[in-house]
Amino acid sequence: MFDRKTVRIDERISWFSEVRHLLSPMSGVTDRPFRAICRDHGAHMGFCEFTSASGLYFENEQTWKLIDTEGEPGRVGIQIFGQDPAHMAAATRLLLARRMDVLDINFGCPAKKVVKKCGGSALLANVPLLEEIVRAVVEAADGFPVSAKFRTGWDDASLNYEEIGALLQEAGCVWVTLHGRTRNQKYRGHADWDTIARLVDALDIPVIGNGDVVDGDSYRAMTEHTRCHGVMVARGAIGNPWLFQQMDAVDRSEAWVPPSFRAMCEVNRRHVELEVQQRGEKTGCMVVRKHIAKCFKGYPGAAHLRKLLYAEETSAGMIAVLDAAARAGDPRLGADLVRNPEDLAS
Template sequence: MRIGQIQLKNPVILAPMAGVTDLPFRLLAKEMGCGLVYSEMVSDKGLIYENVHTRKMLAIDERERPVALQIFGSEPDSMAEAARIVARAGADIIDINMGCPTPKIVKNGEGAALMKKPELAYRIIATVVEAAGDVPVTVKFRKGWDEQSVNAVDIAKLAERAGAAAVSVHGRTREQFYSGQADWDIIRAVKQAVAIPVTGNGDIRTPQDAKRMLTETGCDGIMIGRGAQGNPWIFRQVARYLATGELLPPPALTERINMLLRHLDMLVEHKGEYIGIREMRSHAAWYTKGLPNSAELRLKFNQALSRDDFIRIMEEYCLSVDKNC
């Protein structure tokens, strides 16, 4: 799969997720064989006004390339300026968020709300493409605002006309958020409507899901979001299955625990212990979901205040379920 001048080693892509796809998580996904990683969405205004937290979200590690940095906003001029900032930060790809469903985003006319204003969406994409220079621009959007306004095909066509190098389609409406089943038919319809690469997103949790999406929709790449939470191994499993048909086994308990603790150390190093520990609580719950006594573990994670607390919790857990882990 190729996006502009960026050649991916495989079509398995990490979806942008707020509060999840920060630098440490992207590095782990890349190590597991992910072909392209996307950042959390970054506010255009936060970049322009030099918000310290927002600017830190642009941090890139050479080991994670190629990397796409995603921006969001609702004004062409400010999105263009944000694109210039992101390009200078070294992004390989700049992505425009037109799919976020959260109320605090859409009430400002951003994210999925832009699907209700195609003319504005076009102007934003066109100005970002111009501002980005040689950096390819992609656009991520949904099936539509609701079932009465399904317009993903129209948005894809205008994105292509505005100069986007590729698009990603989440097969749910904004009204659905993340509930129900993703509609892969709309991904196929978008693929048939445009000549630029199309990535499909929604309900990829196994290697077989990934293969089926590629087969049923004809899309060029598959984007994995929630299926990767606490499960960076999915990229290795999907890439291997698509390349060879081999189904790799799930990670053993020891591997899951070691990855959890490594992720913890990376977060603490990147964000400091106070923030890193609090953000790790959710990740730890995902890593241990489905394990024996996972509900009790989750309660303990939520009370952890330090790196040592996490280590103690996991040591005690190992002793209780498998003394060899």
């Protein structure tokens, strides 16, 4: 339905022609359970949270734990960051034995601890080093597809996304993802979709647009505005894996039916179970909280439901609260679901 730009899809990623809705890498968020939940709701591809190439190279156990893709169904990408071309190349060689469909390089992270070592978005201000890194990774990948994700520049005075995009294409990246913000902007203000549109025009390879897509309307607006090959979503998917169904409905020109309150409870229940399987009882329960809180935000009684869930220290307790909430009904239909805990316990 969209007038997307016709692009050159590398034969190594012929499967990418139909990949339109991607779950962005998010540190501390896009673990395997969340990727599974998003995939269940129609994400065409998911990414592990970014990992330090040096951490992989020095065999840091915690870093390797983030790469947990063995046997993962569907399309999945691994993302690395770093400032040392030799470590980036070494990490690439190690990762080739892992289950992944693409290896992505992070040139967008604005976090101080990454930038001060000249990794992530700091490389936008050091183009020669960025080039050395992408060439080292592509060479080490030995024919395995490499992509890159980056921002529009370090700051408004040094926008260089077109130069970087052309460089990445020339160095052999199979696609690029542009987050339409500068490093200095971090997550403030709006993503500038004009920059994405310009990059789409300038490159032959697919450009994935990223920034501020939170529902079907914004998905449609970004795709129409930029003609990008696909859209990557990050914050909008937290607590809202239905975002992928919304985008799918837009692609099919169909109306989207929001999930029932019961379905929301059931998905969160499954998320609790998966996180606990993956990370153990304590961490699993902690990690899933932010998703649940975001999911019910804005519902009548949401604050109370959150309080009840946060008071639970075990997955069994959290699941009991969610099951009771599901039984109690849909607050949008007027049920005063969570006015007091006794209602939920019944």
